[in-house]
Amino acid sequence: QKEVEQNSGPLSVPEGAIASLNCTYSDRGSQSFFWYRQYSGKSPELIMFIYSNGDKEDGRFTAQLNKASQYVSLLIRDSQPSDSATYLCAVMEYGNKLVFGAGTILRVKS
Amino acid sequence: DAGVTQSPTHLIKTRGQQVTLRCSPKSGHDTVSWYQQALGQGPQFIFQYYEEEERQRGNFPDRFSGHQFPNYSSELNVNALLLGDSALYLCATRNGNTGELFFGEGSRLTVL
Numbered sequence: 001q002k003e004v005e006q007n008s009g010p011l012s013v014p015e016g017a018i019a020s021l022n023c024t025y026s027d028r029g030s031q032s033f034f035w036y037r038q039y040s041g042k043s044p045e046l047i048m049f050i051y052s053n054g055d056k057e058d059g060r061f062t063a064q065l066n067k068a069s070q071y072v073s074l075l076i077r078d079s080q081p082s083d084s085a086t087y088l089c090a091v092m093e094y095g096n097k098l099v100f101g102a103g104t105i106l107r108v109k110s
Numbered sequence: 111d112a113g114v115t116q117s118p119t120h121l122i123k124t125r126g127q128q129v130t131l132r133c134s135p136k137s138g139h140d141t142v143s144w145y146q147q148a149l150g151q152g153p154q155f156i157f158q159y160y161e162e163e164e165r166q167r168g169n170f171p172d173r174f175s176g177h178q179f180p181n182y183s184s185e186l187n188v189n190a191l192l193l194g195d196s197a198l199y200l201c202a203t204r205n206g207n208t209g210e211l212f213f214g215e216g217s218r219l220t221v222l
Contacts, residue, residue, distance in 0.1 A: 004152075032209055043200055043213040044153065088152050095166045096141065096204055098211060100152030 002027040004091050006101035015110045019076040023089030023101055026070070032092035033065060033072045037085045038103065044088055048074070079108045114139075114214035116201050122220045123191050131186045131217045133201030141165075142184040143211065144176060145200040153200055159184050188219075196221045 003026040013019045025033075032051050036044035050056045050063040050072065062075040072091075076083055086103040093099055115134045123129050135142055141160045145153035155168035159178035178184045182203075188195055198218050202211040 034211070036213075043198075043216045046210055046212065049208070049210060090152075092209060095158065096209060096211075097143070097155045097158065097166055097168070098145075098153070098202075099155070102150070102152045 002030075002091070002093060002099055004089055004099050004101040006087075006089050006104045008102060008104060010105040010107050012107045012109060013079050015079060015081060015108055017079050017108075019079045019083065019106055019108070021074040021076075021087050021089075021104050021106065023072045023074075024070055025072070025089075025091045025099075027091065027093070028067075028070060030067075030070075030091045030093070033063070034090040034092070034098065035061075035063060035072075035074045036088040036090060036100075037083075038088055039085045047087075076106075079106075081108050081110045084108050114201055114203050114212050116199075116214035116217050118217055119215065120218045120220075122222060124222050125191055125193060127191050127221075128187065128189045129191060129219060131188075131199050131201075131219075132183065133185070133203075133214060134183045135201075135203035136212050139203035139205065139212070140182050141204040141206070142178060142182065143202045143204070144184070144186045145202060145213075146170070147198040147200060147216075149197070156186070191221045193221050195219065 089101045090098040143158040144156040147153040158166045201214045
């Protein structure tokens, strides 16, 4: 069973700080990685996807991928209270099936 | 551009009953996947439909079945409901170029 592991949190950061969310995966052959944000009672919303080793930046968000170490991270700069949510890491398997971690709860305190 | 739409948004059933959930994909998306998300967990893959056929299936019993129609919309059917089937059921459709999955708002099923 291929697995995706995340620290459940909650991760608490002050407003304006950098939030760092981490994810490890078991399948060394995985190629595509996704970060979703989910507010309570809502459906997951895609934040970023990354396929290549290194960093990918989009606004306040940076995804980092290290395939050799089998981890993916998401950095949120200048964290805002509106960033408070559960962040889901997902790995795409053959046939475009996503395997999700259980999610990390992020709380940004003003 | 309409997003992924699901219906109903909320429903309550009793054990042993049957339920049908519906999904209309994002415009231009022809692959529909269904996920079950229990409280405090990440979504779990149920199955995927493409060209009106089930292409992949997750670790779910045969009580879970589905269908895809020629217009790419899809249904998820669950028979003989159990208390443990209470969850948020998510439909996702795929951008064929980037592989991104877009989720609908979900159908929250409560089994009493």
